[in-house]
Amino acid sequence: MDKPKTCRNYIRGEWLESRSGNVMEVRNPAATDEVLAIFPRSGEEDVAQAVEAASEALPHWRRTPAPKRAEILFRVAQILEERKEFFATEMTREMGKVLKESRGDVQEAIDMAWFMAGEGRRLYGQTTPSELANKFAMSLREPVGVCGMITPWNFPMAIPSWKIFPAMICGNTVVIKPAEDTPLSCYHLIQALAEAGLPRGVVNLVAGVGEEVGAALVNHPGVHLISFTGSTETGRQVSMTCASGMKRCHLEMGGKNVIIILEDANLDLALQGALWGAFGTSGQRCTAASRIVVHNHVYEEFLDRFIGSTEKLRVGNGLDPGTHLGPIINRAQLSKVQQYVQIGLQEGARLVFGGHTLNGPEHAGGIFHEPTIFCEVTPQMRIAQEEIFGPVASVIRCDGLESAIAIGNNVSYGLSASIYTSDIQRAFHAMREMNTGIFYVNAPTIGAEIHLPFGGTKGSGNGHREAGVAALEVYSEWKAVYIDYSGRLQKAQISDYSGFRAGVSRPRRMENL
Ligand code: UN1
Numbered sequence: 001m002d003k004p005k006t007c008r009n010y011i012r013g014e015w016l017e018s019r020s021g022n023v024m025e026v027r028n029p030a031a032t033d034e035v036l037a038i039f040p041r042s043g044e045e046d047v048a049q050a051v052e053a054a055s056e057a058l059p060h061w062r063r064t065p066a067p068k069r070a071e072i073l074f075r076v077a078q079i080l081e082e083r084k085e086f087f088a089t090e091m092t093r094e095m096g097k098v099l100k101e102s103r104g105d106v107q108e109a110i111d112m113a114w115f116m117a118g119e120g121r122r123l124y125g126q127t128t129p130s131e132l133a134n135k136f137a138m139s140l141r142e143p144v145g146v147c148g149m150i151t152p153w154n155f156p157m158a159i160p161s162w163k164i165f166p167a168m169i170c171g172n173t174v175v176i177k178p179a180e181d182t183p184l185s186c187y188h189l190i191q192a193l194a195e196a197g198l199p200r201g202v203v204n205l206v207a208g209v210g211e212e213v214g215a216a217l218v219n220h221p222g223v224h225l226i227s228f229t230g231s232t233e234t235g236r237q238v239s240m241t242c243a244s245g246m247k248r249c250h251l252e253m254g255g256k257n258v259i260i261i262l263e264d265a266n267l268d269l270a271l272q273g274a275l276w277g278a279f280g281t282s283g284q285r286c287t288a289a290s291r292i293v294v295h296n297h298v299y300e301e302f303l304d305r306f307i308g309s310t311e312k313l314r315v316g317n318g319l320d321p322g323t324h325l326g327p328i329i330n331r332a333q334l335s336k337v338q339q340y341v342q343i344g345l346q347e348g349a350r351l352v353f354g355g356h357t358l359n360g361p362e363h364a365g366g367i368f369h370e371p372t373i374f375c376e377v378t379p380q381m382r383i384a385q386e387e388i389f390g391p392v393a394s395v396i397r398c399d400g401l402e403s404a405i406a407i408g409n410n411v412s413y414g415l416s417a418s419i420y421t422s423d424i425q426r427a428f429h430a431m432r433e434m435n436t437g438i439f440y441v442n443a444p445t446i447g448a449e450i451h452l453p454f455g456g457t458k459g460s461g462n463g464h465r466e467a468g469v470a471a472l473e474v475y476s477e478w479k480a481v482y483i484d485y486s487g488r489l490q491k492a493q494i495s496d497y498s499g500f501r502a503g504v505s506r507p508r509r510m511e512n513l
Contacts, residue, residue, distance in 0.1 A: 004025070004026075004035040004036060004037050004038050005036065005037045005038070005184075006037070006038050007037050007038065007039050007040075007183070007184065007187050007207070008039075008040060009040050009042060009046060009050070009204075009205055009206050009207060010187075010190050010194065010203070010204055010205040011046070011049055011050045011053050011201075011204045011205075011206070012049075012053035012056075012057075012200050012201045012204070013194070013198075013199075013200030013201065016040075016046075017040050018040035018041060018042040018043065018046050018207075018208070019042075019043065019045045019046055019049075020041075020042075020043055020045075022040065022041040022042075022043070023038050023039065023040060023041055024038070024039050024040075024041040024180060024207070024208070024209070025037075025038055025039075026038075026039060026094060026181070026182070026183060026184055028093050028094065028096075028366075029095070029096040029181075029326075029327040029328065029329055029330060029366060029367045030093075030096055030316070030317040030318060030319075030326060030327045030365075030366040030367075030368075031317070031365045031366055032365060032366065032367065033365055034093070036090075036093055036094055036184060037094075037183070037184050037187075039183050039184075039187075039207040039208075040206075040207050040208065041207070041208050041209065041212070042206045042207055042208035042212070042213050043208065043212055043213070043216070044212070044216040046206050046208070046213070047175065047206055047213055047216040047217050047220060048216075048220065050175040050204040050205075050206045051146060051148075051175055051217075051220050051222040051223055052222070053200070053201035053204050054146040054173035054174060054175050054201055054202075054204055054222075055146055055173070055222050056201055057173045057199060057200060057201030057202045058143075058145060058146060058172075058173045060199065061143075061171060061172075061173055061199060061202050062142070062143045062171040062172075063171075064171070064199075066119075066120040066121070066123050066169060066170075066171065067120045067121050068120075069120055069168060069169055069171065070116070070117040070118070070119070070120025070121065070169060071117075071120075071197075072168070072193065072196045072197055072198055073113045073114075073116055073117035073120070073165055073168065073169065073196075074113070074114075074117045075195075075196035075197065076113045076189075076192050076193055076196045077110050077113035077114050077117065079192040079195055079196060080106060080109055080110045080113065080189075080192055081110055083188075083192070084103060084106045084107070084110070085103075087102075087106045087157065087185065087188050088102035088103040088105070088106050089102070089319065090184055090185065090188065091105060091106070091156060091157060091182075091184075091185045092318040092319050092326070093319070094156065094181075094182050094184045094185060095153060095154070095156055095181070095182045095185070095326075095329065096282070096318050096326035096327040096328070096329060096367075097154075097281050097282070097284075097318050097326045098318040098323050098324065098325075098326050099318055099319055099321070101280065101281055101318075102318070105155055105156070105157050105158045105185075106157055106158075108155070108157075108158035108161065108162075108450055109157045109158050109160075109161035109189060111449075111450045111451075112158070112161045112162055112165050112450045112467070113161065113165055115165075115450055115451050115468075116165035116166050116168070116169045116471075117165075117169070119166070119169050119469070119472065120169050123141050123169070123170070123472065123476075125138060125139040125140045125141055125478070126138060126139045130482065131492065131493075132484070132486070132490040132492065132495060133486055133490070134484070134485050134486035134487075135482060135483065135484045135485070135486060135490060136482070136483040136484075136485070137480070137481070137482050137483075138480075138481050139478050139479065139480050139481070140478070140479045140481060141170060141472065141476035141477070141478065141479075142170075142171070142476060142477045142478075142479050143170050143171035143172040143475070143476060143477070144170075144172055144224050144225045144248055144475060144476065144477055145172060145173075145223075145224030145225065146172070146173050146174075146175065146222055146223050146224050146225075147163075147167045147172045147173070147174050147175070147223070147224065147225045147226075147227060147475065148174075148175050148176075148177075148217040148218065148220070148223040148225065148226045148227070149163045149164065149167075149174060149175070149176040149177065149226075149227045149228075150176075150177050150210070150214045150217065150218075150226070150227070150228045150229070150230065150238070151163065151176065151177070151178050151179060151186065151229055152179050152229045152230050153179035153180075153181040153182040153329055154281060154284045154285060154286070154329070155285075156178065156179065156182035156183075156184070156185035156186060157185040157186065157188065157189050159229050160176060160178060160185075160186045160189055161189060162450070162454070162466050162467055162471065163176070163227045163229075163466070164176065164189070164193075164203055166471035166472055166474070166475045167227075167475045168202065168203065169472075169475075170472060170475040170476040171476075172225070172475055173201060173202050173203070173204075174202065174203040174204065175204045175205075175206060175217060175223070176190075176203065176204070176205050176206070177205075177206055177207070177208065177210075177213045177214050177217055178205070178207065180207075180208065180209045180210065181329050181330055182329075183205075183207045186205065187205065187207075190203060190205045210230075210234070214238075218238050218241045218242065218245075218247075219241060219245070221245065223247060224247060224248065225247060225248040225249070225250070225474075225475070226238060226242050226247055226248070226249050226250070227250040227252075227466075227474065228249070228250070228251050228252070229251075229252040229253075229286075229466075230252075230253065231253060231254060231387075232253040232254045232387075232413075232459050232460075235251040235253045235462075238251065239251060239462060248474075249462065250462070250464040250466070250474045251461055251462040251464070252286070252454075252455055252456075252460075252461055252466055253286070253413075253456075253459060253460050253461060254286055254387040254389075254413055254415070254459065254460060255286045255287055255288070255290075255387060255413045255414075255415030255416060255445075255456060255460055256290055256291060256384075256385065256386070256387055256411040256412075256413045256415075257277075257287055257288060257289050257290060257291070257413075257415055257416040257417060257418075257436075257445040258289065258291040258292070258293055258407070258408040258417050258418070258445070259273060259274055259277055259278075259289045259291070259292045259293070259417075259418045259419075259420065259444060259445060260293045260398070260401075260404040260405070260408060260417070260418065260419040260420065260421075260430065261274070261292065261293070261294045261295060261298065261302060261419075261420045262295050262401060262404070262419065262420065262421040262423070262426065263295040263296075263297040263298050264421055264422045264423055264426075265295075265298070265420035265421050265422065265442075266420065266422060266442070267298060267301065267302060267305070269420065269442060270302065270420035271302065271305050271306060271309060273289075273418070273420065273442075273443060273444035274289065274292050274302075274306060274393070274444065275306070275309055275310065275313070276444050276446065277289030277418070277444030277445045277446050278290065278292065278371075278391070278393035279310070279313060279324070279325055279371045279391050279393070280444075280446055281326075281446075282315075282325045282326055282327070282328060282369070282371075282390065282391045283371075283388070283389065283390045283391040283392060283393075284328070284329060284333075284389055284390065285446055286387075286389075286415060286460075287415055287416040287438065287445050287446045287447075287448065288389070288445065288446060289393070289418070289444055289445040289446070290387070290388060290392065290393060290394060291377075291384055291393075291394050291396060291407075291408075291411075292306075292393055292394070292395045292396065293396045293397075293398045293404045293407050293408060294395060294396070294397065294398065295398055295399070295400070295404070296397055296398070296399050299395075299397055302395075303352070303373075303375055303395055306373065306393075306395070307352055307353050307373060310353050310354070310371050310373060311353070313325055313371050315358055315363070315368050315369075315370060315371070316362065316363065316366075316368070317366065325371060325391060327366045327367045327368050328367045328368065328369050328390060329367070330367065331367060333367075333389065333390065334357060334367050334369060334390075336388070336389070336390065337369050337372075337388060337389075337390035337391070337392060338357065338369075340382075340383055340386070340388045340390070340392060341355045341372060341392065343382050343383060344374045344377070344381070344382075344383040344392075344394070347381045347382060347383065348376075348381075349374040349375070349376060349377045349378075349381060349383060349394065350374060350375050350376045351372070351373075351374055352373050352374070352375050353370075353371065353372060353373040354369075354370035354371050354372035354373060354391070355370065355372050356369070356370050357369050357370075358370060369390060369391060370391070371391040371393075372390075372391055372392045372393070373392075373393050373395060374392070374393070374394045374395065375395040376395075376397075377394035377395060377396045378396070379396060379407045379410055381394070384396060384411075385411055385412070387413065401426050401429065401430065404419075404430075405429075405430055405433045405434060408434055409433070409434060409435050411458075412458055412459040413456065413458055413459045413460045414435050414436045414437060414456045414457030414458040414459070414460050414461075415436060415437060415438060415445075415455070415456030415457075415460040415461075416436055416437070416438040416439070416440070416445040416446070416448075416456070417430075417434040417436040417438070417439050417440070417445060418439070418440035418441070418442075418443060418444055418445045419431075419434075419440075419441055419442075420442055421441075421442075427441045427442075435457050435458065436456060436457060436460075437453070437454070437455045437456035437457055437460065437461065437465070438454065438455075438456065448467070450467050450468070451467070451468050452467065452468050453465035453466070453467060453468045453470035453471075454466045454467040454468070454470075455470075
């Protein structure tokens with residue numbers, strides 16, 4: 001076992017311990033005896049120092065031309081690419097997901113770096129005619145200010161990159177608090193930024209726990225914007241605190257995503273999609289397919305095959321190439337999964353596969369749970385309504401497209417949905433009717449690409465989107481600019497141009513009314 005790595009906060013370009021000297025351990029969920037890293041357990045005073053650094057860096061950074069800001073992101077993309085394998089391996093040790101998926105997580109950060117670096121030479125506003133003569137009108141994007149970011153453990157490098165890179169390219173400065181379970185991947189990202197030539201104070205990292213560092217960040221008057229990814233409950237608290245401090249608030253929260261399988265679906269494809277959507281990352285994705293709504297005509301066949309394929313999935317250490325499902329992130333999350341298995345049984349759903357933690361010799365020392373399938377789930381059961389964030393799939397019957405859509409929509413979340421059908425009309429109909437931010441046809445609910453908007457409706461978000469150019473809306477303020485070169489006072493809505501207002505005299509008939 002390697003010696004744990006000692007990591008520090010990154011504030012004003014320096015690697016610092018917490019002021020209190022308190023620390024916290026990062027453990028491998030596949031082998032909890034293994035301490036991977038020791039991080040500062042920071043407090044309010046560390047947050048204050050980081051916010052001060054970010055505020056001081058802001059004037060120079062916002063005036064740095066965006067294409068120059070982008071050069072740092074181009075370099076970061078290269079550094080991440082060079083070290084992809086190392087970062088992915090460390091991520092699997094830290095977070096548990098299988099190595100292929102960790103590589104995908106690093107790749108999302110690389111993709112986001114390239115994409116946002118490109119935005120440095122776009123950041124388009126509009127030029128548009130003025131209604132007045134000899135007057136020019138345009139709109140520009142300006143930074144919001146100091147951005148506080150609170151990120152989750154399930155995509156420990158990708159999600160920080162989704163927030164940091166667009167914020168940087170728009171000219172903001174950043175203080176980020178990574179999830180307490182997985183600060184190491186974010187630390188690697190910040191190291192890469194530092195190596196790429198990040199000016200002091202532009203991005204600062206403060207490690208610690210949510211109630212201490214997260215709360216201090218949300219409450220700090222020097223922070224202008226909070227971007228939070230996590231549970232709907234915490235999101236609500238964050239949102240209320242931001243409201244009273246008049247901070248811009250971007251929330252990315254839970255999901256109860258559905259895969260609809262109609263009777264005309266390619267069942268082989270639907271089966272692969274259901275397995276990947278429900279059990280990829282051990283179900284620990286906000287886009288995971290936790291509900292599978294299947295048409296009565298193919299329900300039995302699908303269920304049999306779904307159970308048969310799930311039996312073949314191997315749960316274990318994500319570094320082992322034979323593993324399909326890695327561990328659950330921590331014991332609290334495991335007990336949540338266990339509780340939902342009990343709830344499902346009490347509600348009368350039929351447990352047809354799994355349902356247990358894995359404690360045998362092969363799994364000793366880790367936090368593992370079997371992939372679990374409930375069938376005969378009815379849409380109102382709690383296991384069909386509440387986010388579990390674990391490898392638990394609820395299979396629900398439907399008798400047609402309309403009932404599938406109604407079941408799909410009848411939850412308090414609206415992140416991702418998918419349909420398997422060979423009928424283009426039904427696919428388009430579902431695309432229009434599903435009230436979600438993300439929709440897939442003949443593909444599972446997971447697998448969003450970084451240049452499209454990511455986020456959801458209802459309890460999944462608060463109207464903003466991450467990724468793609470949509471992210472720029474979160475991290476910039478519009479400034480409308482008017483340049484009058486007429487040399488006289490012109491009054492919008494009032495002054496006439498050369499004495500006439502063409503076509504705006506009232507039609508006679510109207511006047512007679
Ligand atoms: C998340 O589940 O928190 O679309 C993010 C996907 C990934 C991102 C998931 N690209 O599943």
